[in-house]
Amino acid sequence: MSEGNKTYDAAIVGAGPAGVSCAIWLARLGLAPILIEAAEEVGGLCRSHPFRDDWNASLPGQTGPQVADNLACSLEQAGVPALFSRPVAAVRQLNGQFKVLMRGASESVLAHRLVLATGVRARMLPSSQNMQDAGQWPGVLTGPGAHVVAQDFQGKRVAVLGGGDNAFENALYVRERGARSVEVFARSVRAQQQFIRRFPAEAIYVGRHNIDAASLTVNGSRYDLLLVFYGWEPCIAFAESLSLRRTPRGFVAxxxxxxxxxxxxxxxxxxxxxxxxxxxxxxxxxGVTAAKAIQAEAERATASA
Known part of the structure; x- marks a missing residue:
């Protein structure tokens, strides 16, 4: 069935900071948004980021879960309807509108506009290296977050795969947590100099590497843990039918x-x-940018009706 047999001004898929911001602004601007989230609660990747965020000038020192709680509070105050634990299976275009279909459920949402705010997931080890199931191997941790914080690194040999900020920040973190050795393996180093300078140059290996997740080896040397930081990829498989143009890095243009x-x-x-x-x-x-653009488009549509 359609959610309340109502057609919303916008269906926003994803309840992280961007999606919540867009939903709140649309509601405050007098439009009718609905928020759809696969997880049980608001927050997106914030929920898995336990560290203080001192980059946020308006909320210094807040952890990811605290930011997520603030988002949930703002969403409730704005009175935005939200569906949680509703992973989206597909999107269909129907007479200029969008029908959002939920996975494993008979319900759907109909809206004049669709906002993709589904975020990203950490890239796993590439299947070309015979490790398509690397995320399932014991001892392989993919991407940053709470699972890294929960890991015991004391006395362990750790290989960090990747050359960006996340790789080097986490390599430094693992060293501070008492690892016996930490080595970084990257095709190229792109991290900020402030991170690179703090890490031993002799423990950074640049070039192509032979990685085997099953045996936890890199170039034939065995490690207790492999930490994979190969960047991010967008979570939009459900929207493939829309044939959206992508950027060279695979994100939505x-x-x-x-x-x-x-x-x-x-x-x-x-x-x-x-x-x-x-x-x-x-x-x-x-979120604000999209909300204002949607408001302008809605007003043009009303004026021409």
Whole structure:
């Protein structure tokens, strides 16, 4: 069935900072949004980031879960309807509208516009290295977050795979947590110099490497743990039918001023589009950008009706 047999002004998929920001602004602007989230609660990747975020000038020192709680409070105050534990299976275009279908459920949502705010997931080890199931191997940790914090590194040999900020920040963290040895393996080093300078140069190996997740080996040497930081990929498999244009890195391409994607009526915000440096502050701003663009489009449609 359709959610309440109502057609919303916008269906926003993803309740991280970008999606919540967009939903709140749309509601405050007098439109009717609905928020759809696969998880049980608001927050997105914030929920798995236990560290203090001192980059957020308006909320210094807040941890990811605290930021998520603030988002949930703001969403409730704005009175935005939200569906949780509703992973989206597919999106269909029907007479200029969008029908959002939930996985494993008979319900659906109908809206005039679709906002993709589904974020990203950490890239796993590539299948070309015979490790398509690397995320399931014991001793392989993929991406940053709470699972890294929960891991005991004391006395362990650790190989960190990747050359970006996340790789080096986590390599430094693992050293501080008492690992016996930490070595970084990267095709190229792209991390900030402030991180690189703090890590021993002799423990950084640049080039192509032979990695075997099953045996926890890199170039034939065995480790107790492999930490994989190969960047991010957008979570938009459910929207493949829309044939959205992508950036060279695989994210959703959007108009800089409006966040509109290549399909009319579709907007992409936050990390799924990588429009700006990814963080809570830019995600919130992205939500505002899309909301104002949707408001302008809705007013034009009303005026021409």
């Amino acid at each position: 959007t108009d800089a001023a409006t966040a509109q994607a290549s399909c009319p009526g579709v907007y992409a915000i936050g990390e799924v589009a990588q429009r700006m440096h990814p963080c809570v502050v830019t995600a919130l701003a992205d």
